[in-house]
Amino acid sequence: MPLVKNRQTTGDASIRSxxxxxxxxxxxxxxxxxxxxxxxxxxxxxxQLLDSPEIAVAAAFDDEEAFAAAAGPNRADQFDLILMILGxxxxxxxxxxxxxxxxxxxxxxLVVLTDQLSRAAVYGALRMGAKAYVTLDSQPEELxxxxxxxxxxxxHLSRDAAELMINDITAGARGRRxxxxxxxxxxxxxxxxxxxLLCDGLSSKEIAQKLHVAPKTVENHRYNIYRKCKxxxxxxxxxxxxxxxxxxx
Numbered sequence: 111m112p113l114v115k116n117r118q119t120t121g122d123a124s125i126r127s128x129x130x131x132x133x134x135x136x137x138x139x140x141x142x143x144x145x146x147x148x149x150x151x152x153x154x155x156x157x158q159l160l161d162s163p164e165i166a167v168a169a170a171f172d173d174e175e176a177f178a179a180a181a182g183p184n185r186a187d188q189f190d191l192i193l194m195i196l197g198x199x200x201x202x203x204x205x206x207x208x209x210x211x212x213x214x215x216x217x218x219x220l221v222v223l224t225d226q227l228s229r230a231a232v233y234g235a236l237r238m239g240a241k242a243y244v245t246l247d248s249q250p251e252e253l254x255x256x257x258x259x260x261x262x263x264x265x266h267l268s269r270d271a272a273e274l275m276i277n278d279i280t281a282g283a284r285g286r287r288x289x290x291x292x293x294x295x296x297x298x299x300x301x302x303x304x305x306x307l308l309c310d311g312l313s314s315k316e317i318a319q320k321l322h323v324a325p326k327t328v329e330n331h332r333y334n335i336y337r338k339c340k341x342x343x344x345x346x347x348x349x350x351x352x353x354x355x356x357x358x359x
Contacts, residue, residue, distance in 0.1 A: 144218075147195040150172075219261060221241060221243075225246045232275065297339075
């Protein structure tokens with residue numbers, strides 16, 4: 111497939127290019143999908159996988175910054191759906207594209223395709239508004255089904271992500287039957303606010319910037335939160351926060 115850099119259509123036509131090169135123009139059919147993130151070879155493979163009467167890949171971009179720069183607030187909602195491809199350590203990019211899409215008058219649904227299966231990743235994606243979460247271990251039909259569901263405004267989780275959530279919710283239901291005061295019930299308002307931000311996937315440094323406090327202050331709060339909630343990791347905190355309904359999905 112030839113690579114043509116930085117070509118973009120004008121007027122009302124759809125964006126066809128990315129920093130990595132062009133995808134063939136799709137036929138006027140099905141759900142219009144924009145691919146964001148992932149390596150070039152993976153994006154090309156996904157494009158070929160999705161091409162069908164129901165789904166058409168309209169554009170692809172190296173990352174969320176290239177997407178935001180090319181699409182702009184007046185053009186991004188021309189797509190029916192955004193498929194965000196996330197690799198290890200790239201979860202902050204989801205927050206950046208989430209912030210960008212949140213500013214749009216008509217926000218397209220967001221589907222996450224990733225190699226990550228952790229509570230932080232799954233809960234963070236859902237709390238940021240993703241309609242579907244699919245891991246790379248899923249079957250091709252699973253991804254197509256997730257896209258079609260999300261385009262209709264419905265939620266979809268791949269089996270492994272769904273099992274993780276069901277296990278957590280079931281454990282939380284058992285825990286709420288305990289008449290004793292649960293751990294975490296003594297959280298202050300500021301600590302509860304930080305729990306929400308941690309569950310959204312923000313780092314201590316990012317939380318400090320958002321709350322206009324010193325990073326050391328956030329670290330102190332984080333230590334107290336872990337102690338009060340009787341957890342030892344961010345994954346444990348997210349699981350606890352969902353089970354105790356401190357945060358909602």
